[in-house]
Amino acid sequence: MTMCTMVAAWMPAVGGRLISLSFSDILIIVLYFVMVLGIGIYLKSYANTSSDFFMAGREMTAWVAGLSFLSANLGALELMGWAASTYQYGILAAHFYWIAAFPSMVFLGLVMMPFYYISKTHSVPGYLRLRYNESTRALSGISFAFMTVLMSGINMYAMAIVMKVVLGWNIHFSIWVSSLTVAVYVTLGGLYSAIFNEVLQFFLIWLGVLAVPILGMIEAGGWSGLVRKIHERVQSDDYVHLWRTLGTFSGNPMGVHWTGILFGLGGVIAFGYWTTDFLVVQRAMAAKDLRSAQFAPIIASYFKMIVPLIVILPGLLGLAVLPYHLVPESAAGPGMHSYNEVLPLMLARYCGPGLLGLGVTALIAGFMSGMAGNVSAFATVWTYDIYQPYIRKKATDAHYVLVGRWCTIVGVILSIGTAYFVTQFKSIMDYMQALVSFFIAPLFGTVIIGMMWRRATPKGGFWGLLAGTGSSIAMYTLVKIHPAYLSVIALSPNAKDMAENLYRALWSWIICVVVTIVVSLFTRPKPASELTGLVYGFTTIPSERTLPLYKRPIFWAGGVAIFFVALQWMFW
Amino acid sequence: MSGKTHMLPVWFFIGILLTIYGFIILTTSMVDFSQPTTVVLAKYHPGIFGGILLLLIGGGYTFWFWPGRQKHN
Numbered sequence: 001m002t003m004c005t006m007v008a009a010w011m012p013a014v015g016g017r018l019i020s021l022s023f024s025d026i027l028i029i030v031l032y033f034v035m036v037l038g039i040g041i042y043l044k045s046y047a048n049t050s051s052d053f054f055m056a057g058r059e060m061t062a063w064v065a066g067l068s069f070l071s072a073n074l075g076a077l078e079l080m081g082w083a084a085s086t087y088q089y090g091i092l093a094a095h096f097y098w099i100a101a102f103p104s105m106v107f108l109g110l111v112m113m114p115f116y117y118i119s120k121t122h123s124v125p126g127y128l129r130l131r132y133n134e135s136t137r138a139l140s141g142i143s144f145a146f147m148t149v150l151m152s153g154i155n156m157y158a159m160a161i162v163m164k165v166v167l168g169w170n171i172h173f174s175i176w177v178s179s180l181t182v183a184v185y186v187t188l189g190g191l192y193s194a195i196f197n198e199v200l201q202f203f204l205i206w207l208g209v210l211a212v213p214i215l216g217m218i219e220a221g222g223w224s225g226l227v228r229k230i231h232e233r234v235q236s237d238d239y240v241h242l243w244r245t246l247g248t249f250s251g252n253p254m255g256v257h258w259t260g261i262l263f264g265l266g267g268v269i270a271f272g273y274w275t276t277d278f279l280v281v282q283r284a285m286a287a288k289d290l291r292s293a294q295f296a297p298i299i300a301s302y303f304k305m306i307v308p309l310i311v312i313l314p315g316l317l318g319l320a321v322l323p324y325h326l327v328p329e330s331a332a333g334p335g336m337h338s339y340n341e342v343l344p345l346m347l348a349r350y351c352g353p354g355l356l357g358l359g360v361t362a363l364i365a366g367f368m369s370g371m372a373g374n375v376s377a378f379a380t381v382w383t384y385d386i387y388q389p390y391i392r393k394k395a396t397d398a399h400y401v402l403v404g405r406w407c408t409i410v411g412v413i414l415s416i417g418t419a420y421f422v423t424q425f426k427s428i429m430d431y432m433q434a435l436v437s438f439f440i441a442p443l444f445g446t447v448i449i450g451m452m453w454r455r456a457t458p459k460g461g462f463w464g465l466l467a468g469t470g471s472s473i474a475m476y477t478l479v480k481i482h483p484a485y486l487s488v489i490a491l492s493p494n495a496k497d498m499a500e501n502l503y504r505a506l507w508s509w510i511i512c513v514v515v516t517i518v519v520s521l522f523t524r525p526k527p528a529s530e531l532t533g534l535v536y537g538f539t540t541i542p543s544e545r546t547l548p549l550y551k552r553p554i555f556w557a558g559g560v561a562i563f564f565v566a567l568q569w570m571f572w
Numbered sequence: 573m574s575g576k577t578h579m580l581p582v583w584f585f586i587g588i589l590l591t592i593y594g595f596i597i598l599t600t601s602m603v604d605f606s607q608p609t610t611v612v613l614a615k616y617h618p619g620i621f622g623g624i625l626l627l628l629i630g631g632g633y634t635f636w637f638w639p640g641r642q643k644h645n
Contacts, residue, residue: 024600028593035589046579064582196582203586207629211622215613352611353604354597355622 017168018341019348025357032204032361033181036197036368040185043192050400053190054122054380055286062292064199066299069283070307071198072373074205076366077158079311083346084339086315087326089253090230090239091571092246094312097304099266102564104274105301106557108284109294112275114541115451116285117293118533124278124447125385131450131534132461134389139465140446141385143439144278145378149411150435152374153418159367160419166344167360175419178364182372183412186379187405191286194369194376198283201365202303208362209310209343215350216317229320239319242571249494256499257492264502268509269437272444279377290542294553301560305567311343318342322349371415379407434476441505442468445512453520454528454535460520468512475504580639587633590626598623 021029047053060068086093121127125144129137160174185193220226227240238245238252245252246261274280274297287293318326322345324337332338337345347359383404392399446465449456478485479500489507490499531538544552601619635641 022600024596028596031589031592035585039585042580196585199582200586200589203590203629207590207622207626211618215616215618218616219613349612350618352601352614352619354600355619358593358597358622358626 018166018337018344019356019360021167021357021360022353024354025360028354028357029361029364032365033177035200036185036193037181039196039200040188040193043189043196047188047190047192048398048401050383050397050404052192053401053404054383055282056191056195058286059288060195060283060286060292060296062287062295062299064195065283065287065292065296067202067303068195068198068286069280069296070300070303071202071205071369072280072283074202074307074366075155075370076162076363077155077370079205079209079363079366080162080340080343082311083315083318083343084341086312087318087339087342088328090319091242091312091316092252092254092256093315094242094308094571095261095265097308097312098242098564098567099261100270101274101304102301102560103266104270105297105304106560107271108275108281109297109301109553110557112448112451113284113294113297114290115534115536115539116281117287117290118539118541120533122285122384123381124276124281124443125381127534128446128450128461129385129389131531132446132456133458136446136458136462136465137385137389139462140439140443141381143469145381145386147435147439148279148374148378148381149414150418152371152378152411152415154422155367155370155374156415157419157422159364162340162344162363162367165341166363171423175416178368179371179412179416179419182368182375183409186372186376186412187408190404190408191282191376191380194372195283195286197365197372198369201362201369204358204362204365206310208359209314209347211350211355211359212317212343212346213309213313216314216321216346220317220320226316226320230316233319239316240571242568244572249490249492249499255494256502257490260490260499260502260506264499264506267506268441268444269502269505271448272440272442272505272509276443276447277440278381279373282377282380291551291553295556298553298556298560302556302563305560305563314343314346318346322346371412375408375411375415378411379404382407382411437501437505438469438472438476438508441509442472442512445509446516449513449516450535452536453517454531454537455520455525456516456535457520457523457525459523460516460518463519464512464514464516467515468508471511472504472508475507476500479504581637583633584637584639587630587635587637590630591634592630594623594626594628594630596623597626 046057049057051057082093082096085096116124116127119127119130121130123141125137125141128140156175156179159178160169160171163169163174164171185197189196217223217226220229230239236253243258246256246258249255249257284293284296287296322342326337326339326342329338329340344363347356351359383400387403387407388395388400442465445468446461449464450461475485475489479489486500487493490503492499528538533539544554549555597619601617601623604619605617
């Protein structure tokens with residue numbers, strides 16, 4: 001292979017793309033990369049202690065922590081994926097932004113954050129070490145570190161594919177340019193860089209995609225026009241009702257029942273993710289004080305309630321106004337478009353030069369901050385929960401910062417490796433995403449029991465987590481080998497694949513909790529002196545009675561609850 | 573830690589970037605004003621409105637969080 005061929009193989013391609021970029025679009029994209037690198041270089045001088053590098057000095061305001069908390073989850077994969085799911089399933093996809101966000105985010109802020117913050121732990125596995133024992137921390141820490149790097153790689157692969165389909169960019173170019181950019185700014189500025197860029201991404205995503213719902217609703221003729229057009233397209237009203245069609249598994253496009261949505265999705269999956277996934281919890285922990293840490297997820301929940309405007313609505317608008325039908329990825333042949341392309345197609349439909357560049361930058365920013373978030377969380381968990389306790393216990397603070405920086409680079413390299421691995425074995429993505437789901441619900445069970453029940457013992461915590469995780473893996477494997485067992489797990493012969501995820505999470509959480517309780521009752525608990533600051537009853541939580549009502553987190557939590565109920569009623 | 577109190581807030585960086593973006597988008601849209609693009613609903617000139625919005629938000633953040641004016645991040 002000649003040098004020219006090698007270089008050409010890496011350059012962005014120009015053929016076979018959905019969107020053509022003008023000079024101003026490319027300028028906007030380039031300026032984004034310049035800005036994020038500049039932020040990383042600027043913040044390097046502020047990230048020289050472990051507290052600064054891993055926890056952003058624990059000095060973020062509630063707004064910065066809150067927007068970063070939301071943005072860490074609001075990656076481009078999620079934006080495009082849920083717009084695609086909306087095109088496929090209708091407004092039911094909004095449940096993943098409403099019932100699957102507000103209750104758990106508010107619960108984190110009001111109930112769990114005091115224990116995370118007061119214990120001064122650096123991570124969720126770190127909390128498990130304090131509350132239970134090293135074994136529980138190791139199980140959680142190693143699995144988290146492994147999964148977060150895999151998810152970072154999947155993120156990178158998905159971005160490269162999107163850029164190839166949408167812009168015609170070479171996959172190697174997309175993977176390496178964005179990975180190296182992330183590696184530079186996170187290695188230099190640590191969590192400061194990751195948070196700053198996540199807040200920047202929040203603005204870019206909103207401003208980049210806003211033209212789609214505004215112009216789309218004008219074109220569709222308002223909500224009534226949108227509903228009419230969707231009805232003409234799919235000959236069904238099921239696509240615009242949130243709860244009405246969930247009385248039976250077969251009565252809605254998603255094939256789920258309201259119990260699965262309420263208890264599976266809104267219960268254990270949502271609580272498991274928002275309250276124990278260190279990628280998001282780390283952002284709230286970086287707040288400057290307990291009240292800011294409590295406000296962070298509550299602020300985020302307000303914005304989460306309105307994210308459907310730029311994710312769900314574009315999906316519905318695509319269903320209504322696009323002159324052709326989109327198809328599943330596996331069925332997309334030449335000249336056809338898959339569900340996943342609905343958001344880029346809508347951007348191309350309404351956004352001219354300049355605005356289009358902003359929209360594409362928003363997608364790129366979403367992918368890159370997703371990777372940055374995973375890598376910074378990986379560096380923190382690896383350094384504090386694996387390297388420090390098991391490899392080198394007593395070292396200087398500067399040493400751990402250096403380990404963190406190297407960890408960031410290694411994390412990016414592993415992510416790149418995962419991305420290339422996935423290019424060879426595409427179906428592995430489904431397995432990797434299932435891997436994440438194995439741990440989420442049981443981890444929530446272990447953490448919440450630990451926080452609420454002083455009688456929970458170290459052995460109970462470990463065996464409950466292991467049993468919950470093992471049962472989740474077993475149920476998943478069983479359904480893969482014998483699909484008929486889906487009806488057993490989801491309690492209905494009409495259940496579809498989505499229902500399996502929801503009910504499996506519910507069962508694994510129940511098993512985790514039951515095993516934790518039973519084993520705890522037969523084993524010795526920690527003495528009260530070792531539970532101070534870790535569990536309800538042994539933790540002094542500062543009173544808010546002296547504060548005016550509008551300064552109390554519970555007041556604003558009540559506000560988002562009212563907002564949530566109003567949305568459910570509006571779209572019933 | 574001693575330099576922390578002088579750290580530029582994230583809002584300043586956001587302001588700078590959005591101001592530049594607003595300028596680019598507004599300029600591009602005005603240059604293309606008389607040349608219709610192929611996008612749907614181009615008659616509403618979303619680029620001009622979008623550019624103005626970005627300039628307002630970006631300019632506001634840049635002004636409010638300019639070094640020396642801002643109190644905290």
